[in-house]
Amino acid sequence: MPLLDRNGxxxxxxxxxxxxxxxxxxxxxxxxxxxxxALDRQEPDQTVGVLIPNHLPVSQLAPFLPRLALVAVAFPAYSDGRGFSIARQIRRAGFPGELRASGPLIADQFAYALSCGFDTVELPEASAARQPVEQWLHAKDAFSRTYQRGYGAPERNILDQRRAARVAAATAG
Incomplete structure (x- = not known):
């Protein structure tokens, strides 16, 4: 299955x-x-990741997070957005490893997936054939600002920018 990150x-x-x-x-x-x-059988030089369903409570995954290098969240359909919420919860739990969306997402969801904390998107062959990499990269950069607070790009959040402008205006006046 093809794999994309923010660079392609x-x-x-x-x-x-x-x-x-x-x-x-x-x-x-x-x-x-x-x-x-798998963690019980883990070899000394081996790295283990897990593919979780998008309905798994993060509280069940949390005890394993320190031993994992990758968490892949299954997206059964592009219209099922529960994986985005799980990604944010996993990042809030302090997971520093690779967070991967796995399933038939569409290019229009790429920027949001990245802002929710995903590092990579793993696509089925059929999805990748419909939307080439260039389309994904274009979609990622289509919006310069967002309303959601994301990871790694706080300057893109409209609400935080408005709040900072109000504070600056209040202190200047």
Whole structure:
């Protein structure tokens, strides 16, 4: 599946496993159901990530976050936005690793995914074929300002800019 970050397409150094059997895979993503077992089997030089459903309470994931290098949030459909809320909760819980949206998102959601804390978007082949990388990058830069508070770009938030202008005007006058 193609992988995008804020700069465009990139190689994926992670391998998906359908079970807890991680073998000699240096960087492996396991399903949520097999995470505890995969961490118990983790090799010393191995990095483990997890693919979680978009309805998993972050409180269930939180105890595992310090041992994970990647959390992928499944998006079953582009119209199901629960993964965006989960991303913000995971970042608020202090997760510093790679946060990945995995599923059939559309280019118009790219900027919002990044502002919610996602680092990468993993697309099914069909989605990537419909919208090339250039379209994703154009969509990411289509809005210079947002209403949502995001991660990594506080200067883009309209509400914070308005608040700062009001404070500056009040102190100047």
């Amino acid at each position: 397409a990139r190689e994926d150094g992670w391998t998906h496993s359908e079970s807890a059997a991680t073998g000699n895979i240096p960087a492996v993503i396991v399903p949520w159901e097999h995470l505890a077992e």
